[in-house]
Amino acid sequence: xxxxxxxxxxxxxxxxxxxxxxxxxxxxxxxxxxxxxxxxxxxxxxxxxxxxxxxxxxxxxxxxxxxxxxxxxxxxxxxxxxxxxxxxxxxxxxxxxxxxxxxxxxxxxxxxxxxxxxxxxxxxxxxxxxxxxxxxxxxxxxxxxxxxxxxxxxxxxxxxxxxxxxxxxxxxxxxxxxxxxxxxxxxxxxxxxxxxxxxxxxxxxxxxxxxxxxxxxxxxxxxxxxxxxxxxxxxxxxxxxxxxxxxxxxxxxxxxxxxxxxxxxxxxxxxxxxxxxxxxxxxxxxxxxxxxxxxxxxxxxxxxxxxxxxxxxxxxxx
Amino acid sequence: xxxxxxxxxxxxxxxxxxxxxxxxxxxxxxxxxxxxxxxxxxxxxxxxxxxxxxxxxxxxxxxxxxxxxxxxxxxxxxxxxxxxxxxxxxxxxxxxxxxxxxxxxxxxxxxxxxxxxxxxxxxxxxxxxxxxxxxxxxxxxxxxxxxxxxxxxxxxxxxxxxxxxxxxxxxxxxxxxxxxxxxxxxxxxxxxxxxxxxxxxxxxxxxxxxxxxxxxxxxxxxxxxxxxxxxxxxxxxxxxxxxxxxxxxxxxxxxxxxxxxxxxxxxxxxxxxxxxxxxxxxxxxxxxxxxxxxxxxxxxxxxxxxxxxxxxxxxxxxxxxxxxxxxxxxxxxxxxxxxxxxxxxxxxxxxxxxxxxxxx
Numbered sequence: 203x204x205x206x207x208x209x210x211x212x213x214x215x216x217x218x219x220x221x222x223x224x225x226x227x228x229x230x231x232x233x234x235x236x237x238x239x240x241x242x243x244x245x246x247x248x249x250x251x252x253x254x255x256x257x258x259x260x261x262x263x264x265x266x267x268x269x270x271x272x273x274x275x276x277x278x279x280x281x282x283x284x285x286x287x288x289x290x291x292x293x294x295x296x297x298x299x300x301x302x303x304x305x306x307x308x309x310x311x312x313x314x315x316x317x318x319x320x321x322x323x324x325x326x327x328x329x330x331x332x333x334x335x336x337x338x339x340x341x342x343x344x345x346x347x348x349x350x351x352x353x354x355x356x357x358x359x360x361x362x363x364x365x366x367x368x369x370x371x372x373x374x375x376x377x378x379x380x381x382x383x384x385x386x387x388x389x390x391x392x393x394x395x396x397x398x399x400x401x402x403x404x405x406x407x408x409x410x411x412x413x414x415x416x417x418x419x420x421x422x423x424x425x426x427x428x429x430x431x432x433x434x435x436x437x438x439x440x441x442x443x444x445x446x447x448x449x450x451x452x453x454x455x456x457x458x459x460x461x462x463x464x465x466x467x468x469x470x471x472x473x474x475x476x477x478x479x480x481x482x483x484x485x486x487x488x489x490x491x492x493x494x495x496x497x498x499x500x501x502x503x504x505x506x507x508x509x510x511x512x513x514x515x516x517x518x519x520x
Numbered sequence: 521x522x523x524x525x526x527x528x529x530x531x532x533x534x535x536x537x538x539x540x541x542x543x544x545x546x547x548x549x550x551x552x553x554x555x556x557x558x559x560x561x562x563x564x565x566x567x568x569x570x571x572x573x574x575x576x577x578x579x580x581x582x583x584x585x586x587x588x589x590x591x592x593x594x595x596x597x598x599x600x601x602x603x604x605x606x607x608x609x610x611x612x613x614x615x616x617x618x619x620x621x622x623x624x625x626x627x628x629x630x631x632x633x634x635x636x637x638x639x640x641x642x643x644x645x646x647x648x649x650x651x652x653x654x655x656x657x658x659x660x661x662x663x664x665x666x667x668x669x670x671x672x673x674x675x676x677x678x679x680x681x682x683x684x685x686x687x688x689x690x691x692x693x694x695x696x697x698x699x700x701x702x703x704x705x706x707x708x709x710x711x712x713x714x715x716x717x718x719x720x721x722x723x724x725x726x727x728x729x730x731x732x733x734x735x736x737x738x739x740x741x742x743x744x745x746x747x748x749x750x751x752x753x754x755x756x757x758x759x760x761x762x763x764x765x766x767x768x769x770x771x772x773x774x775x776x777x778x779x780x781x782x783x784x785x786x787x788x789x790x791x792x793x794x795x796x797x798x799x800x801x802x803x804x805x806x807x808x809x810x811x812x813x814x815x816x817x818x819x820x821x822x823x824x825x826x827x828x829x830x831x832x833x834x835x836x837x838x839x840x841x842x843x844x845x846x847x848x849x850x851x852x853x854x855x856x857x858x859x860x861x862x863x864x865x866x867x868x869x870x871x872x873x874x875x876x877x878x879x880x
Contacts, residue, residue, distance in 0.1 A: 255655045255658075301852070302852055302856075305856040306855065306856055309855075309859065310859075311654065311655075312600065312654070313855050313859050315600075315655065315658075316797075316801050316851065316855060317851070317852050317855050317856075319794060319797070319798075319851070320847075320848045320849070320850075320851030320852040320855065321848060321852065322794075322848070323794075323844050323845070323847050323848030323851070324844075324845050324848035324849060324852075325848075326841075326844055326848075327840075327841040327842065327843070327844025327845035327846075327847075327848065328841070328845050330837075330841045330844075331838060331841035331842065331845070335837070335841075445790060448662060448790075451658070451659045451662060452659055452663075454659075455656060455659050459655070490670055490673070490674055491670070493666050493669070493670050494663060494666040494667040494669075494670050497659065497660075497662055497663030497666055497667065498663055498667060500659055500660075500663065501648055501659070501660050501663045504648055504651065504652050504656055504659070504660065505648060505651055
């Protein structure tokens with residue numbers, strides 16, 4: 203009886219009686235949801251254009267952020283280290299296309315997927331060998347990110363909004379808008395969509411697949427760098443992020459593998475859902491439920507709607 | 521190889537279905553068997569016996585069982601799983617609980633029983649595979665991985681309320697010889713692991729040759745077509761999950777009880793799941809021999825690399841990172857050059873040697 207009360211009644215009472223705390227939880231969930239969305243966005247970009255399920259997106263986030271911090275530590279100014287990190291991500295995109303994707307063209311999806319797991323290992327080992335394995339502090343003020351917070355009085359309490367989180371949300375929004383513009387209105391963007399639609403047809407009208415893939419991987423690299431900066435600023439830059447980044451997978455399941463709006467909505471649902479669940483229900487189960495909540499939600503969701511919220515309907519023929 | 525099967529005719533269906541139809545292969549397996557025993561009895565010259573056993577041979581054999589199990593699921597039934605580490609954990613924790621409740625029952629029986637526990641859990645988490653496949657299934661098995669990992673860490677009952685939060689292996693004996701715990705005898709441990717490996721390889725190879733294995737492969741190659749010609753997807757997929765998890769469970773129990781002696785949640789984390797998947801990929805998807813080669817390669821290669829690095833005076837962390845990179849590069853190269861893994865390379869070289877010195 204007490205358990206039932208704890209599950210079905212008590213959390214709602216808490217939410218209503220302490221609205222300021224509830225809003226705070228929602229906000230925190232929203233912010234981590236934005237970050238999940240960004241990682242998921244990186245997955246979707248590559249999946250749409252090449253059908254490759256890029257498992258390395260999580261480690262690309264860490265790698266990009268580490269590269270940036272590592273270069274800054276060499277004494278390079280903040281803005282320049284961002285640019286150099288972008289250059290490194292371009293080099294990565296180029297070499298991935300040249301040495302991994304191109305030789306594997308036309309292989310099964312599963313083979314390509316496993317190749318990206320191999321890539322993950324290369325980046326983990328390489329990143330640790332070059333930049334060291336210990337967590338690093340992200341640059342914030344050096345690259346113009348704000349610090350401090352806004353305090354909002356509400357319902358007899360206060361809600362704290364970190365300026366950094368607000369900036370992260372704005373930048374993420376700008377990035378998504380920029381990508382949407384790029385995809386819809388530029389020549390390369392149109393080529394990307396053509397490739398996503400049908401590889402062979404795209405090649406036959408003269409679109410260079412290889413070049414498109416470099417662009418896509420580079421776009422995913424940019425998204426990774428932005429995610430890495432935001433996430434690193436919230437905690438530290440460490441390889442543990444890579445495991446957290448796997449949460450982008452349930453986000454994709456919710457949103458659909460091929461849908462950019464899906465990635466965003468899915469990320470927000472997962473981010474807010476897991477925070478709320480952890481705070482109000484997690485205590486009943488001994489805490490730490492954040493590590494699997496997203497996956498279990500995705501699992502349940504899959505049973506009812508395998509293509510996700512916005513994904514294309516899966517049609518199978520023999 | 522150095523021999524031909526010329527003159528060895530198969531005159532009955534039974535002969536045609538043999539696991540080793542060629543006489544020389546039978547002799548070869550026999551020699552391998554003798555070698556395995558001799559190694560344990562007279563030791564390995566030039567290497568520390570305990571080191572070789574504890575650090576190389578026993579873990580390799582245990583991981584071969586894991587690789588076999590995972591290969592059944594991924595290579596033969598075509599269902600990708602990233603929850604292997606957690607399923608091994610289920611076996612290990614089940615074994616701990618069983619041996620706590622029934623300390624008088626022989627530990628070997630507990631190893632098998634904990635495999636069955638893992639099979640039940642594996643079947644449960646395999647249920648989504650009926651609706652989804654491919655990458656979606658990866659997400660589902662990742663769910664299993666994270667959920668079980670969480671459960672191992674957060675439910676004190678599972679680790680007997682130990683203060684350390686880890687599995688502490690009690691001493692158990694076989695014929696009066698301690699085989700688990702701190703005072704265990706390495707040679708006996710080796711023989712037990714070898715016994716399990718031999719038995720489970722035999723079972724796996726026969727399952728795969730038989731009706732179940734064929735229906736697994738049909739589901740893998742095209743599930744809708746398989747369903748149309750009368751393979752039941754429910755039963756086939758779940759049985760693949762069950763058998764695979766059984767193998768993982770047994771190997772998990774062996775890993776903790778025979779090899780590690782104590783284990784925390786980290787021994788079953790996602791990175792280990794990746795490692796097992798690599799064993800299967802590098803060894804060769806859908807190949808029993810491949811499981812052996814893959815497990816040996818993935819386990820021994822970093823150790824060798826580390827030893828080599830030590831002799832050149834590099835520090836251990838650097839070598840660890842280099843071996844990560846090397847494994848990653850290796851995987852990409854193998855996927856590009858030979859997607860069927862080491863087993864396929866082995867087959868090709870055998871074929872080439874058979875024809876040698878003629879080109880065709």
